[in-house]
Amino acid sequence: MRADARRNVERVLKAAEELFADEGLSVPVDMIAARAGVGVGTLYRHFPTKEALFTAIVVAHLESLSARARDLAASEPGEAFFTFLREMGEMAARKRDLADILARAGLFTVETCPVKQQLQEQFETLLERAQAAGAVRPDVTGDDVTALLMGACLTGGEHGQPAADVMVSVICDGLRADHRR
Amino acid sequence: MRADARRNVERVLKAAEELFADEGLSVPVDMIAARAGVGVGTLYRHFPTKEALFTAIVVAHLESLSARARDLAASEPGEAFFTFLREMGEMAARKRDLADILARAGLFTVETCPVKQQLQEQFETLLERAQAAGAVRPDVTGDDVTALLMGACLTGGEHGQPAADVMVSVICDGLRADHRR
DNA sequence: TGACAACCGGAACGGTGGTTCCGTATCCTG
DNA sequence: CAGGATACGGAACCACCGTTCCGGTTGTCA
Incomplete structure (x- = not known):
């Protein structure tokens, strides 16, 4: 070359x-x-295509998140889940491409990048563990949480990231099981 | 004619x-x-234009929400706010155009339709009243709440409205002031 | 019923964004 | 340093969308 x-x-x-x-x-x-x-x-x-270009870039972000999820898999379930959620929100608020990819599932690269699939599984595992431990309300699915988080990052991202902090914290509070009376 | x-x-x-x-x-x-x-x-x-067409349609939705907000202005602050939030979420989940309009402020018709402005003010009033009554955490702005809600409706809307219910309820719980310890 | 104004359909235009193509410039080897 | 393979730039191409235009049609009124 x-x-x-x-x-x-x-x-x-x-x-x-x-x-x-x-x-x-x-x-x-x-x-x-x-x-x-x-x-x-x-x-x-x-x-070869625009998609290939942003895949090349986003995969790095996804891998870093995936590694973090692996690390947290050993911690206390509730703590692990909420920490991951906060970090993922923070990252997505800073990198719009990440939020785009995670939000619009069908638009681009669904099976194109296996890392995304893997990350989603890890995320779901974290969530289920937290639910089993009674730290998160049991009626939410992984998709619900991602949608909530990405929605906050995408629509709130217009004005900057400070707002995203508050929104992520609202989501976290709302997910805690002990808050439902 | x-x-x-x-x-x-x-x-x-x-x-x-x-x-x-x-x-x-x-x-x-x-x-x-x-x-x-x-x-x-x-x-x-x-x-005359595409925008005129959907304005004609969306204004009806906005007005119905605005009327509802006016009605609720008399009720108990916390109750009023959360009821309105739930109804707005339900409506936005069913009508994607509404969610689009409310979410992307700058994209279309900002000052074009004064109803939207009015609705936003009413919404903010409902929120502030609820915050003053101690029913909603004081550090969220009206924009935060709308972004949260619309994000849930837009990104969750892919699979249908059942998921939106859960998400709205998570948001409501997260907003309650007494949930922050 | 006839004729004119109002109205209709859809082809054509302009702008945007992804992708391709080719004449030219550049790097590297002999 | 020369020659050829490699890589470059950006104009051209295609598909999509909002909008405009005009030849033909249709409702209505006398």
């Missing part, structure tokens, strides 16, 4: 990471190329 | 109401026209 080619891949990845995080997955390809200082043709030689 | 013209307006309104409710505001104009059994030209003769 030629040296300038490798350098351009780096540039594109950097530009894409920044833009996806700030603007979400809907940012135009041309803009990413412009930010990277290359033409769209160059971008497309290294990434 | 000719008879067939009036009849076509009716058809378009009916088709738009159904499609907006089911698919959200992003449904193409052509599809609405097709469902109404008319050409796009006909649609555009009666509604």
